[in-house]
Structure formats: structure tokens, C-alpha cells
Amino acid sequence: MQERFEYLLRILTDPKRLKLRLFIEGNVIGVLTGLTIAMFRYLLELSEKNLPRWYHYLGEHQAYIPLWFAALLLIGYIIHRMLKADGMISGSGIPQIKGILLGRMDMHWARVLVLKFTGAVMGIGAGMSLGREGPSVQLGACLGQGLGRLTHRSYEENHYLLTAGSGAGLAAAFNAPLAGAIFCLEELTKDFSPYVLMGAIAATVTATTVTQFFFGMEPVFHMGELPVAATGNVYLTLILLGAFVGFLGLGFNRMLVVSLDGYAKSPLKAWQKPMIPLAAAGVLGFCLPEVLGGGSPLVDALVEHEYVLGFLLLLFAGKFFFTMLCFGSGVPGGIFLPMLVLGALGGALFAKLAVACGLLAPQWTVNCIVFGMAAYFSAVVKSPVTGAILIMEMTGSFEHMLSLMLVSMTAFLVAEWAGSEPVYDMLLNRSLLIMDKARDYIRGSR
Template identity: 50%
Template structure:
């Protein structure tokens, strides 16, 4: 850390209220820019989806030469996607694991290249019909915008971490018109603590981005569920079964996803730059026989909720959507799994609801409850973020009457994945990216030092200990302690308690050590 940067950090810690107000204002600005960017991204994707649907209708009746031209176009899109990922490797995949690694200072991100490559790559991949979601790219775009603002204004690395989290929050809020889910996801999944400073900046960015999105797309929720009743307590036994089923399916989803990525790494038939040709050509065929599995699939959720699909057709759909999502994401092109996994969850709920209604005597009035609950449970099983899953589904369905049942089924799914020791998918993907790239934490030079904020967890190695009795990692210094609104100057006899926020000056490569010391799980 340079002397001017150190001076800025110490000034921020000494004037904490002013610092929080400043990043609150910066969060508003990040939310505005991220909101506009993601709105444009969503608009182009929706336009591409309409054009793709119209194209397949025309190809059904048009000459074979047009079909040949379309498949040649898909091969050209695969070539372009390969060039984009080669130009900026961090633009491949969801983007969420990369953002997590950047926040933890395990990777470095070029915000300008990310914005350009992720935007164009996401439009090409998702617009061409791959089973990928817009939320991962939106989160990475928002985070890149947050980093860009930090760099342009010369902010410290500590402040940049807040602004990255705020941008990611704004990206998710704009992608799904879900401001609360954007905040909770950033705190629960990315930043890993509920620091007041992070909360203020993330909330400002998320709400601003949601306002921008709603002013363009309207205030209606993403999914068209209307009048979802309160799930009766007498049916809660079915929630336990649904939670276990979705939990096990989520474990399968994660393992197959990692296996598919490994398969693509091992295959030698196609050059790496043309791997996207596999899902694109398969998607081209699916456009003629099963177009429902193309794209992210939020419209498919609305059709499932209408009850127009038979049980047999939903079984075909869930198998096809599951496999096509694996093949699409495994190719490494820009695009997320957030929305496709919600679609798989909705299909699981549709199948479960149909079985419950026709064979178990459940009132058909509660059919849509199974769809909503299964989406939250499946999200929890895959991502292992139950709070985010519950809040996200509440906002995306526009109904808050089923909060209790959502929590019950989500926690059942979470416990199921815990029993079989399944890791969160984004943590697995981050570990895999780090191992594959051979990324090393930044060197230990004096210019690679930073102040890290961490919260002391109950039962951690720091909880209840005096500073002088703690075996601190080498080359780190406890700069400040915040306990509520009170600032404590660290001394040898100062006792640290759970809930304290510590500000530690350390080498970038020691970020993981100090987090583990405080009991925060970062992987």
C-alpha cells in the first residue's frame, strides 16, 4: 500500500460516518450506470429472442437453403465467441465466480475489457439460443462498473471492494427487477458479511438500478404468478419431500456441471475456440423439435404455471433443459446458470404439483405453490444461499404470502445438500477457475498491501481473545476495531468479541488467512 493510499484508508476509518455517506452516494451513481447498462443488455436479449422465435417459424416453411445458412451462422457465432473468450478469459462463464475471486483479491479484472466482452459475448450466446441466463453477465457487468468508478476516482482497495459489491448488487437487481435479492445476494454470497458500509452502498446501488429497470420495463414481476394462496399447514409434509427431492437434484446439477466442464477440457475433437459449436448446433436442432428449452427460459416458467403442459411433456422438458444447460455452460461462453436453474426448479415443481394433485389428493388450487417453492428450494440446493433464494422468488413472483413455506422448503433442501456434503456451485466454480488459471495471490511487495474488513464470528479463533494472545499471520497489522457505532483503538489487552468489525492491514495474498482466523467462510 502506498503512503497516499494508506492516508486515505486511515482518514476513512477516523471519519467513518462521512465515509459511509460517501460510498452511499457512490452506490447511487453505480446503480444508475449499471441499471442503464443492464437495461440495454436485457432489451437486446429480448429483441434477439423474438427474432429467433420468428426465424424458426419461418425456417419451418422456408427453403432448406435458409436452414443451411442459419446453421452456418451458428458456426460463425461459435467462432466469434471463441475469439471473445480468448481476448478476455474472465468473460467466459457466469461471471459470478470471477467477481467473488476479485472481491477476495484472488484475481485481477480489467473492467473495460470485461464490460465490452461480457456484453457482446452474452448477447451472442444467449441470443443465439444457448440455455444460459442474463443474471451472471449482469452481475459481472455491474461489478466491472463499480471497479471502473473506483479506478477513475482513485479510490483505495478497501473502498473498491465495497464498490465492486455494490455494482454486483445493482447488476442482479436490474437483471430481475429484484432490489432486495440483489442486496442479499451480494452480502450473503459475494461479500460474506453484513457490514453496515457494504449494506448502505449495496442498497443504494440496488434500489437505483431497480428504479431504472422498472422505469423502462415496468413494475410487473418477472414471473406472472397471480393470487398465489397461503400454503396450508396440512400439506407441509409434502414440502419436506419436495425439499429433499430438489436438494438431491441440486447436488446432481452441481456434479454434472463440473463434470461437463471437465469433459470440455479433455476433449480434443474441436479446438478450444470452437467449443461453442457443440451447443449452438444442438440448439439449432432443438429450435425445430423442442424450442422451449432455448434461451434462459423465464417465459417457460409462465407457461408451466398456466398448467398447459402434461406430466409426460414436463418430464421430457426437464431432462432436455437440464442436459442442454450443462452442454451450453460447459462450453465456457459468456452466460449464467441462474435463470436456467430456476426453470429446472419450476419444472420440478410442476411435475411434483401434478403428481400431488392427480395422485395424492392435493387441492389443484395449490398447484402453483409447488412451482414457486421448488424454484426457491432448487436455487438453495445449487447455490446454498437460502436467504437469497427465498427473497429472490418472493420478488420475482410478486407475492409475499408464501414466505413461511418458502423458508421451510429452502432449509430442507439446504440440509439435504449439507448431509451429502455438496459445495455451493459458485464456490466450486471459483476454485476450479483459480486452479485452472494457476492464479497466484498478489506478490508480497509493499505496494500490494491493503486494509481488509472482516467480521468476527461466534466461536472463531478471535472470539473472546485479547489481541496480545492471538497468533496473527506475519506481515499483518490490526488497524481499527468497530463495535456498533463505537471505534476502539487496538491495544494488547483489548478483548475482541463476536460481531466486532476488524480492519486489518495485510498483504493481498493473506486475505484468506485473516478471514479464516475470524471464522468467516470464504470458500
């Protein structure tokens, strides 16, 4: 028995068997990530269901409103303490992963795992307009890095495992295994390496299998039956939709910079910054609750209800500026899901205008909502293949692959024409610049 075990160990540690080892390790990472993200999703979905009920209760029992705002401020202070303990949990987490893969950053995987999980649940659960996908990617990366370091893998293999964990996190967050794998290749490494692919595919498929055990195989967004038309018959309309939503997406990166700069230059103390968006969430919970949280219920509501143009504009503006207010504060949370919600709202706006102008039949409105998500993602992240596949998996719209690709590429070209930088590259470059300035200041003061 011992001889067989030693023989198996020699096979797995043989450098020539790296792909086999990555496949096995990817499955281990997938199981760990799937279980972690399942708990993460459960807590956030629990909050998503109960937060509207809580605000309804507060509306009827107004004596408790001051206590609720005190609780929100307390949550803000706790998040500040977490950020002070480890700055790597700030924001989305995806730029940090890219920084690690470039060799410019590092993280204490166990500490980040605990603090990112807790901080994101508290912030998003309290109503901040942030997504679960960025934290999910970083949580998966922590587990991948942890496995690599505990088993004393090489520097290169550690990066493969971290990348596989990142893809598994995205896949588990959205029931999107293929998008998770493509995300690793197109966005994180920008390298279609067979070694990256081997670990990523194993991890994303396994992580999605685990989360489907808890949440079922239903897509994240519930769009119902979407009418299917030959792409050639609506070619011009799809290009117009991609250009319209792509144009809307141009303001996202620019306002993110404005928000981050605004917080950085403000006279607010560090402990006060997380309290600003949480206090705003408390106010919006009474006057515009649709913009709270990641926004999955809002996308479903766009399908179920026909909102007037004015209210759609209000929802878009409210979600846009509240997302900027939340993300700029540096609290743990992603922009992935709010981005998709803004794309859905942009698609709904386009459909409303196109129907009014006689360019579109009303039954194609839901299609515009779906395609708008892919277009907005492509304009902001500039990863059109990931965007198209992600929306296809999140909505179950497998018959619309050509249309999704067309609107995604159109929006991508709009962003290229405008000279827009990919959002995660922009955030990474900003973080690296701040780090370099801090190092130069420390050297100069010695």
C-alpha cells in the same frame, strides 16, 4: 461557490464519512448499472420473442436453414475470439467476482464490460441455455470497479463499490432490489458489514428504479393470483417438496463438473467448443424450442398450460443437459435463470405426482412451481435466504415468505446432508486450481 465546493469535497473524502460516500457512490453505480442492464435485458427479450418466429419461418423456408447454421457457427467463432481476448468473460462471471474479492483475481473492467455484454447477447440471443443474471452481476461489478479506479479509491473501498455494482446487476436483471442486497451479503462477501450494506442498498434500489422506468413494475415471472394457505396446514407437503427438488438439485453441480471436464479433455480445438452448443441450439430450435434461451417463457408456460408427466420429464431432461452442454463450453452466460427454470419444472413434476397420489389439490400446482424455484436455487447455490427473497420478488408472492423459507431450508439441508459444495464456490475453486497449475507449469518450464 468554490469554497462551498471545497468544503463538500473535504466532507466526502473524510474517512469518517465513508458510509455517506458509499451511499452517494452506490446511487451513481445504480444509475449506470440500471441503464446498462436495461439495454442488456431489452436485447435478450427481443431475441426471446423473435427466435420462435424465426424458427417457424425457417420451417416454412427450409432453403435458409444451412445459412442459419453457418451464422450460428460464425457466432461461435466470434465468441471464441472474445474469450481469447479476455478469459475473465467466460461463464457466469460470479465466481470471477468472488475471486477478485478474495484478492486472487483481477479484471480490466472496461474491456470485460464491452466483451461480456456483447458475448452474452450473441450467445444467449442465439438460443443457448444460459441466463442473464451472471453477466448482469459482472457488468455491474465492472461499473463499480470502474468508478472506484477512476476516482482513485482505496483497495477496500474499491471492493465495496464492486460488491455494490454486483448487487445492482442482479437487482436490475430481475427487478429484485432486496435479493440483490442480500446476495452481496450472503453469497459474495459472506459478511454482514454495514459498509457493504450501505453501498449495496443504494445501488440495488437505484438500479431497479432505473429498469422499472423501462420495463414497468411487473415481476419477471407472471404467476397470476396464487392461493394462500397457512404454512402450518401444508407443513409436511412443503418439506416433501423441498426434499424432492433438493434431491433433483444434487445432480446439477456434479454434471457441471462432468461437462467442464469433458470439454477440457476433449480433442476439440478452443475455437470449436462454442460451436457445439450453438449447433445443438439450432437443432433444438426445430424439435424442442422450449429449452432455448434463459427460460422465462417456459416458466410462464408451466402456469398457463397443463403438461402431461412425460412431457415435463422431457423438458426437465432437455433443459438440464442442454444447460450443461452450453455452460461447459465456457461461453459468456449464467446458470442462475436456467437453475430457476429447472426448479420450476421440478416443482411441476412434484405437483403432478402429488395430485395423482391424492396428496395435493390441483389448485396448488402453481404454488409448487414457485416454491420449486426457491428450493432448487437453495440446493445448488446454498444461499437459502437469497433464494427465498429472490423468488418472492420475481413472482410477486409476498404472502408466501414463510413457505418459501421452509422449502428453501429443506432443500439446503438435503444439499448439506449430501455434502454438495455451493456451485459458485466450486467453480471458483476450480478456476483457481487451473490458474495455480498454469503458474507452476510456467515456472517449471523456465
